[in-house]
Amino acid sequence: MVIQQNEMExxxxxxxxxxxxxxxxxxxxxxxxxxxxxxxxxLIHSDITYDVVPVWNGGFFRIQDYLDRFxxxxxxxxxxxxxxxxxxxxxxxxxxxxxxxRNSYVSMVCSRGLPRVSGSRDPRxxxxxxxxxCVPYIHVIKPDIEVIGASALIAESVKRIPxxxxxxxxxxxxxxxxxxxxxxxxxxxxxxxILTDQDGNITEGPGFNIFAIRNGTLITPKSGVLSxxxxxxxxEIAEGLGIRTEIRNIKxxxxxxxxxxxxxTSGGGVIPIAKVNEQIFxxxxxxxxxxxxxxxxxxxxxxxxxxxxxxxxx
Amino acid sequence: MVIQQNEMExxxxxxxxxxxxxxxxxxxxxxxxxxxxxxxxxLIHSDITYDVVPVWNGGFFRIQDYLDRFxxxxxxxxxxxxxxxxxxxxxxxxxxxxxxxRNSYVSMVCSRGLPRVSGSRDPRxxxxxxxxxCVPYIHVIKPDIEVIGASALIAESVKRIPxxxxxxxxxxxxxxxxxxxxxxxxxxxxxxxILTDQDGNITEGPGFNIFAIRNGTLITPKSGVLSxxxxxxxxEIAEGLGIRTEIRNIKxxxxxxxxxxxxxTSGGGVIPIAKVNEQIFxxxxxxxxxxxxxxxxxxxxxxxxxxxxxxxxx
Numbered sequence: 001m002v003i004q005q006n007e008m009e010x011x012x013x014x015x016x017x018x019x020x021x022x023x024x025x026x027x028x029x030x031x032x033x034x035x036x037x038x039x040x041x042x043l044i045h046s047d048i049t050y051d052v053v054p055v056w057n058g059g060f061f062r063i064q065d066y067l068d069r070f071x072x073x074x075x076x077x078x079x080x081x082x083x084x085x086x087x088x089x090x091x092x093x094x095x096x097x098x099x100x101x102r103n104s105y106v107s108m109v110c111s112r113g114l115p116r117v118s119g120s121r122d123p124r125x126x127x128x129x130x131x132x133x134c135v136p137y138i139h140v141i142k143p144d145i146e147v148i149g150a151s152a153l154i155a156e157s158v159k160r161i162p163x164x165x166x167x168x169x170x171x172x173x174x175x176x177x178x179x180x181x182x183x184x185x186x187x188x189x190x191x192x193x194i195l196t197d198q199d200g201n202i203t204e205g206p207g208f209n210i211f212a213i214r215n216g217t218l219i220t221p222k223s224g225v226l227s228x229x230x231x232x233x234x235x236e237i238a239e240g241l242g243i244r245t246e247i248r249n250i251k252x253x254x255x256x257x258x259x260x261x262x263x264x265t266s267g268g269g270v271i272p273i274a275k276v277n278e279q280i281f282x283x284x285x286x287x288x289x290x291x292x293x294x295x296x297x298x299x300x301x302x303x304x305x306x307x308x309x310x311x312x313x314x
Numbered sequence: 315m316v317i318q319q320n321e322m323e324x325x326x327x328x329x330x331x332x333x334x335x336x337x338x339x340x341x342x343x344x345x346x347x348x349x350x351x352x353x354x355x356x357l358i359h360s361d362i363t364y365d366v367v368p369v370w371n372g373g374f375f376r377i378q379d380y381l382d383r384f385x386x387x388x389x390x391x392x393x394x395x396x397x398x399x400x401x402x403x404x405x406x407x408x409x410x411x412x413x414x415x416r417n418s419y420v421s422m423v424c425s426r427g428l429p430r431v432s433g434s435r436d437p438r439x440x441x442x443x444x445x446x447x448c449v450p451y452i453h454v455i456k457p458d459i460e461v462i463g464a465s466a467l468i469a470e471s472v473k474r475i476p477x478x479x480x481x482x483x484x485x486x487x488x489x490x491x492x493x494x495x496x497x498x499x500x501x502x503x504x505x506x507x508i509l510t511d512q513d514g515n516i517t518e519g520p521g522f523n524i525f526a527i528r529n530g531t532l533i534t535p536k537s538g539v540l541s542x543x544x545x546x547x548x549x550e551i552a553e554g555l556g557i558r559t560e561i562r563n564i565k566x567x568x569x570x571x572x573x574x575x576x577x578x579t580s581g582g583g584v585i586p587i588a589k590v591n592e593q594i595f596x597x598x599x600x601x602x603x604x605x606x607x608x609x610x611x612x613x614x615x616x617x618x619x620x621x622x623x624x625x626x627x628x
Binding site for chain 2: 020022031032034035036037038039042043044045046047048050077078109112119121122123124131133135136138139140142158159160161162164165166172173174175176177178179182183186192198206207
């Protein structure tokens with residue numbers, strides 16, 4: 001199996017970038033020095049978009065897909081950092097190369113910034129601001145639990161923000177609903193949380209999409225969710241494996257009656273969920289179909305077809 | 315009238331703080347140097363709360379009410395910066411005093427911060443972080459328009475985030491819905507935007523509560539809104555003036571049929587809205603009832619009963 005995390009993780013060669021690196025205003029700096037103004041609208045109005053491309057074994061995974069989505073998000077929010085796609089890819093590559101990280105969570109961000117006109121309350125007056133940062137690969141679920149299967153609670157205390165308030169396809173930092181749900185889950189000793197929408201349909205969790213296997217068919221929610229690149233990868237893998245897929249609404253009661261549940265995320269790939277609420281799936285282990293998709297996912301992560309290798313200076 | 319903005323605004327005595335000041339980690343610094351880490355959860359999860367107390371003519375207005383609300387917000391989000399209420403008031407006072415601002419927008423903020431445990435995805439592991447900043451008094455509506463009446467568009471493209479996703483009583487930076495609405499309004503040359511909820515009820519706008527006068531009765535929305543201190547002030551003023559008040563749902567169609575509309579905000583007080591969508595109110599001027607409430611509001615802003623004077627070092 002290719003998921004020998006400890007073997008593959010290579011520490012940053014320089015102490016300077018051990019915790020992470022950032023690209024800001026044309027320079028690569030240690031992450032501890034990377035900050036944004038306390039009155040930037042990206043912070044005070046959460047008027048900001050981002051994307052995260054994983055680096056694995058020294059190469060970006062599907063970076064063109066991530067850049068596509070990042071540019072679509074910026075367009076939807078009418079953000080324009082005056083940087084070309086080629087320049088942004090160059091910046092990400094340079095930053096990761098200098099950091100030395102072979103496995104990394106690489107974030108690209110565009111914020112509304114600050115108004116060019118003093119006192120303006122008009123978002124059209126702001127100078128939009130691009131920056132980027134990378135840290136050692138982030139696991140949405142701890143690596144030891146990733147293999148055996150995590151537990152998730154379907155939140156009762158909060159509903160996912162609806163699509164007509166915040167468009168979930170535009171990757172955003174509006175995580176207040178997830179945070180309330182995470183507290184509910186963590187207080188009951190679940191690893192993570194799943195949110196439902198106003199109509200009781202399963203949506204997504206903090207940083208991941210959700211899948212279920214029922215009678216051999218792969219099901220994933222249609223609305224209230226990010227169009228995850230890992231989700232897209234899972235759907236393509238399923239197609240290749242001849243697994244029937246359905247993208248549609250799933251009620252909580254149906255999810256609890258399925259055979260296998262897993263999540264997809266750039267921060268860990270395909271991760272089995274062995275328990276949802278009180279319900280145990282696949283005898284509390286990774287289900288057979290999930291395992292097959294998971295294996296293929298890691299094969300793809302290491303496949304030249306999906307990778308863009310990074311030339312490291314260190 | 316007490317709203318002679320230009321006469322009352324006194325520039326910061328020192329160039330150093332002309333744009334603003336901040337209090338961070340025990341020190342008062344120029345606002346241009348005040349920033350938070352790019353990976354602070356206050357930014358990347360908008361896991362943060364804030365409050366804004368106005369300083370007018372060298373004194374805080376109703377600072378105890380603002381501190382009450384700030385502590386309630388922190389409690390609701392399970393944020394604890396390990397600072398007493400007295401200490402926070404002391405910090406705000408010291409910062410404004412050093413800034414020299416006699417009229418100021420004074421922001422107090424508590425962010426989730428960064429995890430104490432590397433790689434943790436659990437909000438309970440974070441070191442919560444308090445900071446504060448102040449800038450010259452912010453006008454939600456430009457001062458020249460504040461007097462004659464602003465225009466507002468009821469957004470069609472977006473709905474206010476529901477209370478069961480993000481609790482609006484907890485003052486928050488989840489402004490993505492307002493931002494979409496603001497673009498819609500500004501593109502059609504309206505000064506600001508009003509959002510409706512999923513059921514078509516009027517809620518609030520970016521930084522203000524909404525009121526209407528109908529047949530002499532003051533009406534303001536019940537749900538989907540912040541419990542504004544300025545809103546509370548308006549309700550108390552109305553009571554003092556013998557104006558009947560109703561806190562209840564208002565449909566868009568009803569709002570457009572009322573006699574006067576105004577907004578309340580710490581950033582400008584009571585501001586007439588002379589036009590909503592295509593509908594003109596009070597012949598495009600400040601209505602008579604609004605004007606009476608507005609006058610009283612500014613009397614209160616200057617009244618010792620509601621003020622806490624600041625001792626300025628400059």
